[in-house]
Every structure is written in structure tokens, then in C-alpha cells.
Amino acid sequence: MDDWLTTVLIAxxxxxxxxxxxxxxxxxxxxxxxxxxxxxxxxxxxxxxxxFDFDGGLQLDQQREWFGDLGVSYxxxxxxxxxxxxxxxxxxxxxxxxxxxxxxxxxxRAYFGLMLFLTGAVVGVFSAQDLLVFYVFFEAMLxxxxxxxxxxxxxxxxxxxxxxVIYTMAGSLxxxxxxxxxxxxxxxxxxxxxxxxxxxxxxLGFAAAFAxxxxxxxxxxxxxxxxxxxxxxxxxxxxxxxSKAAGYGxxxxxxAKFPEPARDLQPLLLGLAATGLVYGSFLAFRAPDVRxxxxxxxxxxxxxxxxxxxxxxxxxxxxxxxxxVNHGLLSAALFLLAGAIERRTATGDLxxxxxxxxxxxxxxxxxxxxxxIALAVPGSSAFAGExxxxxxxxxxxxxxxxxxxxxxxxxxxxTLRLISAVLHRDVGPAVADEALDLRPAELAVVVPLVACLLxxxxxxxxxxxxxxxx
Amino acid sequence: xxxxxxxWFALSPTLALLAAAGLALLGSVLVPxxxxxxxxxxxxxxxxxxxxxxxxxxxxxxxxxxxxxxDAIRRDRFGALAQIVLAGVGFLAVGISYAQRVRRDHIGEYxALLAAAGxxxxxxxxxxxxxxxxLGLEWFSICLYILCAIEIDRVGSLExxxxxxxxxxxxxxxxxxxxxxxxxxxxxxxxxxxxxxIEQGSLQDDGLVLAGLAMLLAGLGFKASAAPFHMWTPxxxxxxxxxxxxxxxxxxxxxxxVLTMRILVTAFPAEEDLWTIAVAVIACVSLAWGNxxxxxxxxxxxxxxxxxxxxxxxxxxxxxxxxxxxxxxxxYYLIPYSAASLGAFAVxxxxxxxxxxxxxxxxxxxxxxxxPTLGVAMWIFMLAFAGLPLTGxxxxxxxxxxxxxxxxxxWLVLAGVIATAISLYYxxxxxxxxxxxxxxxxxxxxxxxxxxxxxxxxxxxVACAAVTVGSFFVVEPLIDLAEKAASQLPF
Numbered sequence: 001m002d003d004w005l006t007t008v009l010i011a012x013x014x015x016x017x018x019x020x021x022x023x024x025x026x027x028x029x030x031x032x033x034x035x036x037x038x039x040x041x042x043x044x045x046x047x048x049x050x051x052f053d054f055d056g057g058l059q060l061d062q063q064r065e066w067f068g069d070l071g072v073s074y075x076x077x078x079x080x081x082x083x084x085x086x087x088x089x090x091x092x093x094x095x096x097x098x099x100x101x102x103x104x105x106x107x108x109r110a111y112f113g114l115m116l117f118l119t120g121a122v123v124g125v126f127s128a129q130d131l132l133v134f135y136v137f138f139e140a141m142l143x144x145x146x147x148x149x150x151x152x153x154x155x156x157x158x159x160x161x162x163x164x165v166i167y168t169m170a171g172s173l174x175x176x177x178x179x180x181x182x183x184x185x186x187x188x189x190x191x192x193x194x195x196x197x198x199x200x201x202x203x204l205g206f207a208a209a210f211a212x213x214x215x216x217x218x219x220x221x222x223x224x225x226x227x228x229x230x231x232x233x234x235x236x237x238x239x240x241x242x243s244k245a246a247g248y249g250x251x252x253x254x255x256a257k258f259p260e261p262a263r264d265l266q267p268l269l270l271g272l273a274a275t276g277l278v279y280g281s282f283l284a285f286r287a288p289d290v291r292x293x294x295x296x297x298x299x300x301x302x303x304x305x306x307x308x309x310x311x312x313x314x315x316x317x318x319x320x321x322x323x324x325v326n327h328g329l330l331s332a333a334l335f336l337l338a339g340a341i342e343r344r345t346a347t348g349d350l351x352x353x354x355x356x357x358x359x360x361x362x363x364x365x366x367x368x369x370x371x372x373i374a375l376a377v378p379g380s381s382a383f384a385g386e387x388x389x390x391x392x393x394x395x396x397x398x399x400x401x402x403x404x405x406x407x408x409x410x411x412x413x414x415t416l417r418l419i420s421a422v423l424h425r426d427v428g429p430a431v432a433d434e435a436l437d438l439r440p441a442e443l444a445v446v447v448p449l450v451a452c453l454l455x456x457x458x459x460x461x462x463x464x465x466x467x468x469x470x
Numbered sequence: 471x472x473x474x475x476x477x478w479f480a481l482s483p484t485l486a487l488l489a490a491a492g493l494a495l496l497g498s499v500l501v502p503x504x505x506x507x508x509x510x511x512x513x514x515x516x517x518x519x520x521x522x523x524x525x526x527x528x529x530x531x532x533x534x535x536x537x538x539x540x541d542a543i544r545r546d547r548f549g550a551l552a553q554i555v556l557a558g559v560g561f562l563a564v565g566i567s568y569a570q571r572v573r574r575d576h577i578g579e580y581x582a583l584l585a586a587a588g589x590x591x592x593x594x595x596x597x598x599x600x601x602x603x604x605l606g607l608e609w610f611s612i613c614l615y616i617l618c619a620i621e622i623d624r625v626g627s628l629e630x631x632x633x634x635x636x637x638x639x640x641x642x643x644x645x646x647x648x649x650x651x652x653x654x655x656x657x658x659x660x661x662x663x664x665x666x667x668i669e670q671g672s673l674q675d676d677g678l679v680l681a682g683l684a685m686l687l688a689g690l691g692f693k694a695s696a697a698p699f700h701m702w703t704p705x706x707x708x709x710x711x712x713x714x715x716x717x718x719x720x721x722x723x724x725x726x727x728v729l730t731m732r733i734l735v736t737a738f739p740a741e742e743d744l745w746t747i748a749v750a751v752i753a754c755v756s757l758a759w760g761n762x763x764x765x766x767x768x769x770x771x772x773x774x775x776x777x778x779x780x781x782x783x784x785x786x787x788x789x790x791x792x793x794x795x796x797x798x799x800x801x802y803y804l805i806p807y808s809a810a811s812l813g814a815f816a817v818x819x820x821x822x823x824x825x826x827x828x829x830x831x832x833x834x835x836x837x838x839x840x841x842p843t844l845g846v847a848m849w850i851f852m853l854a855f856a857g858l859p860l861t862g863x864x865x866x867x868x869x870x871x872x873x874x875x876x877x878x879x880x881w882l883v884l885a886g887v888i889a890t891a892i893s894l895y896y897x898x899x900x901x902x903x904x905x906x907x908x909x910x911x912x913x914x915x916x917x918x919x920x921x922x923x924x925x926x927x928x929x930x931x932v933a934c935a936a937v938t939v940g941s942f943f944v945v946e947p948l949i950d951l952a953e954k955a956a957s958q959l960p961f
Contacts, residue, residue, distance in 0.1 A: 067865075067945040069798075069953060070872060107839075132868070136859035143858065146898070150906040158906060162898065169894050173887040180871050180883065 003060045005048055006076045006127050009086065012041055013093075014120035021113030031101040034112035038094035041119065045090050054080050054466040058192060061129060071188035075129040080468030081321045082126045085248055088328040089126065089241045091452060093119040095445050096233035099336050102441045103343070105152060105231075114144040118237065125245045131179045131189040131253070135172070138209075138249075141242055142168055149230040160225035167222040171212030178205025182257065191252070191470070196259055203261035206254045207269065214246035214302040216269075217276030227295035232339025235291065239298040240332035246302070247324045250309045251317065256470045262312060269310045270396070274403045276303035281410035285417060289348040290338045293418045294331060297374070300407060301327045307404060308389030311396050318464045319388025325463060326373075326382045326456065333370045333449040337363075340442055341422060344435040350418075355427030360437040364423050366446055373453050375415040376408055381456035388464070474540035479531070480596065481539075482524040483553050487560075487589035490517020491582045498578020507568075507577050514581035515564040521592055522557030525550050529951070535958040537598060541660045544598035544732075547955040551801055552595040552728040558937075559720045559808050560588040565930035566816040567713035569823065576620055583620075584717065587613035591725045598736075599659040600649040603729065607645065607693065610725070611638050614718060618710040630709025637702035638692065645689025651682030652737075661737035668740045683738055687730070687748060694726035695775075696752050696782040697759035704763075707775035712822055715771060716815030719778050720808035727782065731789045731800055735959050742792060750790040750882055756783030757889035764896045770818050770829045773896055774811065777855055780889060781807055784870055787882055791873035797956025799869035802948055806862025806941045810854040813934030817848045820927055831903045838904035843928060845904055847935040852897040854938045857890050862941030869949075 016037035020030050052059060061077025078086065097115050105111040121144070124137030142165065150161040181202045183189040197203075212219045227235045255262045262269075280300030287293045305327065308320035340363070341356070342348050357364035376382040386408055394401035438446070456462065478485070494510040501509045528550040535546035543549075563584065572580050587610045594606030615638065619631020653659060655678035656667035673679050691699035707715045734745050760780030767773035785807075788799040821829045821837060838845030854863030867890065874882040941948060 065946060067949050069949055070869075136864070139859045139864075143853065143860075146901075147905065150902060158902065161902070161906075162895070165898060166891070166894060170891045173891050176868070177871065177880075177883050177887050180868070180875050181880070184872060184875055 017116030160229035171209035175209035178202040203258040210246040236332040236335035240328040273306040284414040311392035316392025323385030345430040350421040352430035354425040357423035384460035477538040480545040483521040486520035491585040494582040510581035518560040525553035543596040549596040551955040563717040626709040641692025648685025664737040697756040704775040712819035753786035796873035801952035803866035809937035810851040835907040
């Protein structure tokens with residue numbers, strides 16, 4: 001098989017990013033070009049979906065020699081499940097770029113160049129079929145993120161970036177060691193050719209990297225700062241897209257290549273994930289600001305996804321993939337809405353917000369819709385995902401499912417608290433009467449995300465029946 | 471007494487550089503004052519180009535390793551590849567030096583010494599016996615002592631030269647003492663004969679050989695600035711003129727490490743289980759010391775000096791692995807590492823000339839936005855040092871770790887991984903300082919228009935950045951070269 005499509009999906013944003021950065025565009029032209037490139041990327045992905053055969057295994061793959069003496073090659077391709085993750089990523093990235101276009105960012109050539117570079121790296125992570133290529137893209141995500149948070153972030157950005165990078169890199173470097181161990185003992189770094197391994201240490205190396213990236217309790221120390229200090233669209237990308245690299249890694253590498261260690265250490269990972277699920281939910285319930293609620297709910301939801309993955313059965317895996325797509329769209333929409341609220345009130349403090357629903361029907365409707373899906377009302381796509389995850393983990397042990405169900409109740413509590421604190425109650429001191437409703441441009445950014453969520457709610461089988469794993 | 475046959479071809483890189491040194495010296499007498507700078511720089515650059523071409527031919531024409539000139543040097547691809555790297559480093563160092571404010575009456579000497587130091591280095595990497603080893607080492611060291619002190623108006627420069635002279639001589643003396651002990655025990659000078667003599671005489675546990683080996687390692691450790699033999703490094707790197715620091719950081723380290731690998735593998739295979747452990751321990755100490763000390767530095771040159779100590783540690787891991795993969799790893803690692811450290815010091819030199827002050831994390835603030843080319847290049851170099859992808863530094867570290875794992879030393883991999891994680895803090899601090907400071911935090915006061923235009927320096931920096939990034943994408947051909955070179959050592 002030699003198909004350029006996956007390479008195009010990776011290279012198109014990278015090349016466009018370079019063009020934005022190097023050519024002498026005006027601010028507006030750079031932003032428009034970046035948005036155009038992001039939309040073309042979505043188009044290329046739709047083309048990939050139409051060409052995809054969901055009954056087959058690895059598709060649209062391409063392989064080229066990189067350095068042969070250690071068995072490393074540039075090998076990319078897509079499975080059914082990674083296709084959906086790529087789709088979620090390109091849609092969220094396009095929304096984030098559109099939001100930044102609407103808000104306007106200083107030094108926009110550098111900004112949009114980095115956003116496009118990040119898009120390429122994310123797609124690369126989800127399509128890499130060689131461990132070293134995977135690692136390269138995994139790290140390549142970090143470089144633009146470091147600058148995007150560090151240069152365009154809030155006042156506490158320095159501390160936030162350094163914490164984020166050190167946490168992530170510490171995990172990634174353990175993964176690099178694990179990659180070397182796996183690759184040299186298998187004689188190849190290729191994920192398709194390489195067999196399964198029983199080395200628990202290598203498994204733990206991979207697990208460490210993904211546990212930081214997700215993040216899992218107790219490795220989530222970087223999360224609140226990074227999500228609070230970055231600009232809303234970058235926070236949307238961080239929690240919506242980048243964290244999914246961890247879920248992907250657990251699924252495609254840690255579980256697929258280390259079945260025995262995964263089974264042996266299943267209680268450990270389920271335990272950490274369940275702890276994070278409950279702990280994150282409580283923190284989200286206690287968080288004093290909009291971003292805090294979304295950030296900790298992200299911790300909880302990623303933990304829930306990990307619970308589903310380490311159920312180690314088809315139900316759990318299907319549910320996790322569906323929920324990864326859900327959560328990507330949900331948290332991106334929430335962070336962008338949080339940005340819209342902060343622009344109007346100059347604060348994210350829940351004490352100073354409130355009563356925004358009156359006279360702002362569009363904001364109220366959109367936030368309500370997203371919130372209702374997020375709290376997994378029956379019939380929503382999040383409900384479908386969470387139900388599959390709980391059903392999957394129930395066969396491992398009913399107690400895990402009970403913890404999960406408890407956490408879903410907590411999710412309803414913190415989501416409703418967020419909605420009522422922003423939209424209902426008395427009008428908060430920070431909410432001026434002049435604060436406008438969502439503008440058409442903002443609706444154009446958020447409504448497509450909500451539309452995707454509604455479509456998935458109507459037809460979750462669109463993903464769960466069209467999925468294939470390595 | 472008969473004169474041994476001389477393979478002039480094998481010596482041609484050295485000869486090219488010696489000729490350049492001589493011409494540059496002559497030029498400072500014969501060429502009119504106005505033209506001395508151009509003339510000597512061009513001659514020196516041509517010398518490095520010539521050496522590079524000669525080394526390339528040497529690589530191509532030496533499919534089998536042979537001993538030449540009464541077995542004093544070994545003509546092989548291992549040495550030739552190192553020579554190519556050295557020639558490249560020297561060539562770019564000329565570009566970085568060009569706009570440096572060296573006193574007019576020292577310009578000729580500056581380039582002559584640079585070429586002569588290069589000559590000593592390309593000679594040393596071919597050395598195959600204890601005499602040529604010491605000769606080559608002193609040859610380039612003496613040139614560097616003077617180069618460090620060449621800005622005699624600056625106290626820092628003089629101090630650096632003197633410190634380097636004293637500590638460097640101490641290192642050389644230890645090396646010489648070690649050589650004498652090894653010669654005394656084995657009666658042989660040539661590396662291969664030493665190995666044979668140890669083998670035949672069952673001298674594995676001989677006190678003289680062991681003491682000699684230890685002293686040789688220590689002496690080479692001084693030159694490679696591996697901890698705990700690194701104490702001169704920060705002071706000398708800080709005090710020396712920045713282009714000289716750039717040259718030293720890349721070239722001296724390369725030479726010392728290449729030679730360490732050559733002598734250990736060819737002369738002491740019988741002591742393998744001892745020296746691999748010793749080198750691994752030195753590597754770990756270098757990684758720990760270099761990285762932890764770098765964390766607290768504010769002065770960029772000192773920080774990079776400690777970072778160079780830690781990189782000596784990484785390359786020593788490749789040597790400690792004592793396998794062919796390690797040879798490949800070392801030779802490959804040298805390419806992005808040399809490019810990145812040359813380039814990083816060049817960027818510092820540019821800032822130094824702009825501010826006329828020592829460059830610190832404070833006064834480099836905002837440079838990334840002011841001078842985008844240099845800023846992005848510095849970014850690339852820091853990523854390469856930290857071993858992040860899209861730079862050759864990543865592939866280099868990958869090979870080094872792979873070599874250590876191949877030997878079965880996973881703990882060495884772990885040490886390298888931890889060191890890399892620590893190093894991120896200070897490498898990223900440079901990027902943070904350059905890009906992420908608020909304008910209000912930046913109390914910069916260099917008045918007087920735009921910074922000096924330095925086309926040659928910028929071109930050298932861009933070339934370094936291109937090599938750093940390029941070596942990530944074209945790994946296969948480079949590894950192929952390194953593989954053919956490493957396979958000529960008796961692993």
C-alpha cells in the first residue's frame with residue numbers, strides 16, 4: 001500500500017504553517033490563510049472518510065525508509081478508530097483557529113503558524129505506525145504548545161509553561177527509554193510488524209508518558225495552571241485534542257503491544273483512573289471559576305476514558321473512542337464559550353457572574369445545549385459513550401462500574417452548577433447590561449462543534465459501528 | 471637509520487591547515503594592513519575547506535584501515551569522518567570570528583593559530599601511538615591557550631588563557647605520565663601492539679598498565695571536559711573570546727572523545743570490563759554535575775559550558791557501550807552537537823557585540839523578536855541540545871541510548887533520560903528569556919540604532935541551524951558514513 005492521503009493530512013498544515021510564518025502577510029491575511037488551510041484540512045479528512053473501508057485494518061498507509069540499521073521508517077496510516085480521532089482534531093483545530101481569527105492575536109504570523117504546526121503534529125500522532133515517528137510527533141506537539149501558552153498566555157504563563165513542559169517531558173523521556181527497549185528487542189520500531197511484548201517496565205514507561213499527558217491522578221499537577229493561563233482556544237486544543245494523544249497511546253501502543261502487562265497492571269491503572277474520576281469531579285464541583293470547572297471536569301472525563309480503555313474489552317474500547325471524540329468536541333466548545341464569557345465580563349469568577357441568560361438567548365441556548373450533553377443526559381452522545389464504558393468495565397468488576405456511575409452523578413452536579421452560576425441566579429457584579437449576546441462570528445465557531453455533538457447524539461453508531469482496532 | 475615511508479595523502483588534511491597557518495602568518499607581514507583581515511580569514515577558511523576535501527577523499531579512498539608512517543598514524547574512515555566534522559567546525563568558526571574585534575596587529579596570528587589548532591586536531595584523530603597522541607594533543611592545546619588569551623586588553627581573556635594553560639598542562643602531564651607507565655609495562659607505543667603485549671604477557675592485572683590506563687582516561691577527560699575533570703571549563707569558556715569558545719566547545723570535545731574511543735577500543739580490549747565501567751561512571755558524573763550546575767547559571771556562556779560537560783557525558787555513554795553501535799552513535803552525535811554548540815555561541819557572540827557586555831538570561835530578553843533569524847536559530851540549537859525531535863540532537867540521543875541498551879546497561883539509559891529531563895529547564899529558560907518576557911520587564915538600554923549587520927555570522931548561524939535540522943531528516947546517509955567508519959575499529 002502506498003497512499004499519499006495520510007501524508008497529505010499531516011503535511012498540509014505543516015506546510016501552510018511554514019508559509020504563514022515565513023511569508024510577509026498582513027495580520028488579517030495570515031489569519032485568513034490559516035483558517036482557509038484548516039478548513040481545507042477538514043475537507044481532506046472528509047475525503048479520507050469517503051475512501052475508508054471500515055471493515056479493513058490499517059489503510060491509507062505509506063512507508064519510507066528513515067534509518068534502516070535500527071529498523072526505523074516513516075510509516076503512517078489510519079485505523080478506523082484513529083480516523084475519528086483525526087476528524088475530531090481537525091474540526092476542533094479549525095474552530096480554535098477561527099476563534100483566534102475572530103478575537104485577533106498579536107504577532108499573528110507566528111501565532112497562526114504555530115497553530116497549524118500543532119495541527120500537523122496532532123494528526124501525525126494519530127496516524128504514526130512507527131514508534132519513533134510517533135514519539136517525534138508526540139514531542140513536536142509540545143514545541144508549539146510551549147510557545148502558544150508562554151507567549152500569548154495570561155499573567156502566570158511562565159510558571160504554567162515550565163510546569164507543563166517538565167511534567168510532559170519527564171513522562172515522554174521514560175517513553176523514549178521504553179521505545180528503545182521495545183524496538184531493540186523486537187528488531188523493529190514498526191507498530192505493524194512488531195510483535196507483542198511482556199516487558200512490564202517498558203509498559204510502565206509508555207503508561208507514564210500517557211498518564212501525564214491525559215492526565216491521570218496523581219500526575220495532573222500541570223493541568224489547572226496550563227488550562228487557566230493559556231488563551232481560551234489553546235486551552236480548548238489542550239484539553240480537547242492534545243489530551244487524546246494519551247488515550248490513543250494507551251490504546252494503540254500500551255494495550256495493543258503489551259497485552260500481558262496491561263492485564264497484570266489493570267487494577268493499578270483502573271484504580272488511578274477511578275480515583276482521578278471521583279477526585280476530579282469533586283474538584284470541578286468546588287472550582288471557583290469557569291475554567292477551573294472545565295479543567296477539572298477534563299481530568300475526570302479523561303480518567304473515565306482511561307477506565308473504559310483498561311476494561312480491556314470491546315465494549316470499553318468502543319465506548320472510550322466514542323467518548324474521546326465527544327469530550328474533544330465538548331471541552332473545546334466549553335472553553336471557547338468560557339473565552340466568550342471572559343471577553344464580556346473580564347472575569348471567570350463564578351461569584352461575580354450570573355444572570356447572563358436574560359437578554360442573551362443565543363449564549364444561553366448554546367451553553368445549555370453543550371452543558372446538557374456534557375452531563376450525559378440519556379440520548380446524548382456522551383451518555384452513549386459513558387454507558388458503553390460502564391458496561392465494559394462492569395464485566396471486570398461491578399465496583400468499578402459503581403464508581404463510574406457515581407461520578408456521572410457528580411458530573412451532573414458540577415455541570416449544572418456551572419450553568420446556573422453563569423446563566424441563572426441574580427445578575428453578577430461583573431455582568432454589565434451592555435455585554436452582548438454571542439456575535440454571529442462566535443456562533444459560526446461554536447455551532448459547528450455543537451452540530452457535530454448533536455449528530456453524534458442522534459447516531460452514535462456512526463462511530464461505534466465504524467471502528468477498527470489494530 | 472632509515473626514514474620510514476610517508477603516506478602524504480594520509481597527512482594531507484593536516485598539511486592543508488599547516489599551509490594555511492603559514493600563509494596567514496606571512497600575510498600579516500606582507501599584505502597591506504587594510505587587507506590583513508580579509509586575507510588571513512580567507513586563507514584560514516580555504517585551509518579548512520582544503521582539509522575537509524582532503525578528509526573526504528581520504529574517507530572515500532580508505533575502504534581498509536592501514537597503519538602509516540612507521541605505524542604512527544592509522545589511515546581509516548573513523549579518523550577521516552572526524553576530520554570532516556572538524557573541518558566543517560573550523561570553517562564555520564572563521565565565519566563567526568570575522569567581525570570579532572580582535573586587535574589589528576593580532577589578526578594574522580588569530581587566524582594562523584586557528585588553522586594551526588585545526589591542523590593539530592585533524593592530526594590527532596588519526597593518532598595510533600602514544601607519541602603522536604601526545605604530540606597532537608599538545609599541538610592544538612598550545613594554539614588554543616594563546617587563542618583564549620588573544621584579547622589581551624580584557625582581563626577575562628588573559629585569565630582564561632592562563633587558567634586553561636595551567637589546568638590543561640596538568641591534564642597533559644597526567645596523560646604523558648600514563649603513557650609512560652603503559653609503555654613501561656608493555657614496551658609498546660602503537661595501540662595495536664599495546665593490546666597484543668597485554669594479551670601475550672597476561673598484563674590484565676598489571677599495576678602499571680592499570681595506573682597508566684586510569685591516567686590516560688583522566689588526561690583525555692580533561693580535554694573532553696568530562697566531570698570531574700571539567701573545573702576549567704566554565705571559566706575558560708566564559709573568558710575566552712566567544713568565537714574561540716565556539717570552536718573549542720565543538721572541536722576540542724570532538725577530538726578528545728573520538729580519540730578516547732580509538733585508544734580504549736584498540737589498545738585496551740583486554741581491560742574492557744574495567745574501562746567500560748569507569749567511562750560509564752565518568753559519564754554519569756558528567757551528566758549529573760553538568761546539568762545541575764547549569765541550572766543555576768545566569769551567564770549564558772557559563773550555562774553552555776556546563777551543558778557541554780553534560781554532553782560529554784552523553785557521548786561517553788556511547789563510548790562506554792563499547793560496541794559498534796556506540797561508534798556509530800558517537801560519530802553521528804558529533805554532527806548535530808557541533809553544529810548546535812557552534813551556532814549557540816555564535817548567537818551569543820552577536821548579542822555580545824551588540825551590547826558590549828556579558829550575555830545573561832536578563833539581557834538576552836526579547837532578542838527573539840528583535841532578531842528573528844538568530845532567535846529562531848537559537849531556538850533550534852536549544853531544542854537540539856535538549857534532544858527534542860526535528861533536530862539531529864534527538865536522533866543522536868536515541869542512538870546513544872540504543873547503544874547503551876544494546877550493551878545491556880539499561881541503568882545508563884535511565885541516567886541519560888533523567889539528565890535530559892533536568893536539562894530541559896535551563897535550555898527552555900533561554901527560549902523563555904528570548905521570547906516570553908513582557909516589554910515592561912525588559913530594561914534594555916542599547917541605544918544607537920539597529921544592531922551591527924554581520925552577514926558572515928548570520929550565514930554561519932543559518933548553516934549551523936541547517937545542519938542541526940538537516941541531520942534529523944537525512945539520518946540514513948549520515949549513519950551509513952558513521953557505520954562504515956565505526957566498522958573499522960576493532961570492536
